[in-house]
Amino acid sequence: MNTFTVQPATAETLPDLVALIVDREDAAGRLTFLRERLAGGQLKLENTLILRSDKGVEGHALINTVPQIPVFPNLRADVPEEAVIALAQAILAQAGPEQRLLLDDNLAPLQAAPFEAAGWVLDSRHVIYETDLRARTYPLDPQAQTVDADQPEIRELLKQLGQPDLEVSDGWTLIALPGADGLTAALGAVGPGGRPDTASINLIGVLPPSRGQGLGTRLHAHLLALAARQFATHAGGTEAENAAMRRVFDKHGSRLAATQMYFVQGNQG
Template sequence: MNTFTVQPATAKTLPDLVALIVDREDAARRLTVMRERLAGGQLSLENALILRSERGVEGHALITAVPQIPVFPHLRFDVPQEAVMLLARALLEVAGSEQRVLLDDNLAPLHAAPFEAAGWVLDSRHVMYETSLRARTYPLDPQAQAVEADQPDIRVLLHQLGQPHLELSEGWTLIALPAADGVTAALGAVGPGGRPDTASINMIGVLPEARGQGLGTRLHAHLLALAARQFATHVGGTEAENAVMRRVFDKHGSRLVATQLSFVRAD
C-alpha cells in the first residue's frame, strides 16, 4: 500500500519537477530555466508542489504568481485518484483565488472526480489544435478588412459578440468580414502566440443572424493566411462541444493535439 504526500519543492528536490518529462533534453532545459529563475528570485519554491509515494514522484504542479496563468498538473497516468485528490486539495491552498487548474491529456489523466471531491468545479472542456502554416496555403478573403477596435461601429459589434472591452496586444491585427447583405458581421484577430514561431487567433465571433453563410470558415482561413506571413505554426482551441468550430479546424488541416478540463474554485 502506497502512502502519498504533497510537499513544496526545495533547491535539492528541484529535479523532481521535471522527473515525469519523457524527453530528457527538454527536462534538462526546463530544469536549467527553473534554477535560473530560482537564483533570480523569480521562482517561489513553496508554490512548486511535488506528489510522492514509495515508488517515487507521482506528480507535480507549478503555480505562478500571475493568476491569469493556469496551473497544469503533471501526473503519472496510473496515479490513484486518492493521490490526485491530495494534490488537488494542496492546490486550493496555494493557487490564487482566480487561478484555474487545467488537466491536459498529454500531462495527466482526465479524471474530474478527484478535483471535484477536493473542492474544484469543472468549468469547461476544451480541445486544442495545431496547424502547420507551411503544409498548405490559405486564401486571403477579398472582402476582409483590417479595422481598429476603437472604431464606434466595431466597438458596437464587439459588444454584440460578447467582447466589449477587447484591447489588442502589440503585433495583433483585427479583421472584419461582411455578411451577404454587406453589413459587418464577423470579427477575428491574429497575432503572436506564446511560443516561438507560433501564431494565435482569436475568433471573436459571427453575429447570430449571419451564421450559416460560411463566414467563420472564410475568416479563419484569412487569419491563417495572415499568420503564415510571419509564423510557421498556429495553435488554438475551442470548447469541446463547439462542433462548428471543430469542423472549421478540420477543413483547414488542423491536428487535434490535446483535450483539456478546466477547473475553478467551488467558492
C-alpha cells in the same frame, strides 16, 4: 499499501519537478530554466508541490504567483485516485483565491472526480489545435478588411459579439468580413502567440443572422493566411462542444493537440 506525501521542492529535489517529462532533452532544458529562475529569485520553492509514493515521483505542480495563470498538474497515468485528491487539496490550499486549475491530457489523466472530491468545480472543457502553416496555402479573402476596434460601428459589433471591451494588442490585426447584405457581419484577429514562431487567432464571431453561410470558415482561412506571412505554426482552441469551430479546424488541416478541463475553486461555483 502506498503512502503518499505532498511537499514543496528543495534545491536538491528540484529535478523531481521534471521527472515525469519523457523527452529527457526537454527535461534537462526545463531544469536549467528552473535553476536559473531559482537563482534569480523568480521561483519560490514554497510555490512548488511534489507528490511522492514509495515508487517515487507520482506528480507535481507549480503554482504561479500571477493568479490569472492556471495551475497545470502533471501526473502519472496510473496514479491512484487518493493520491490525486491529496495533490489537488494541496494545490487548492496554496492557490490564489481566483486561480483556476487546468488538466491537460498531455500532462495528466482527464479524470474530474478526484479534483471535485478535493473541492474543485469543473467549469469547462476545451480542445487545442495546432496548424502547420507551411504545409498548405490558405486563401486571402477579397472581401476582408483591416479595421480599427475603436471605430463606432466596429465597437458596436464587438458588443453584439460579446467582446465589448476588446483591445487589439501590439502586433495584432483586426479583420472584418461583410455578410450577404454588404454590412460587416464577422470579426477576427490574428497576432503573435505565446510560443516562438507561433501565431494566435481570436475568431471573435459571426452575427447570428449571418451564421451558417461559411463566413467563419472564410475568415479563419484569411487569418491563417496572414499568420503564415510571419509564423510557422498556429495554436488555438475552442470549447469541446463547439462542433462548428471544430469543423473549421478540421477543414484547415489543423491537428487536435490536447483536450483540457478547466476547474474553478468550490467557493466560486
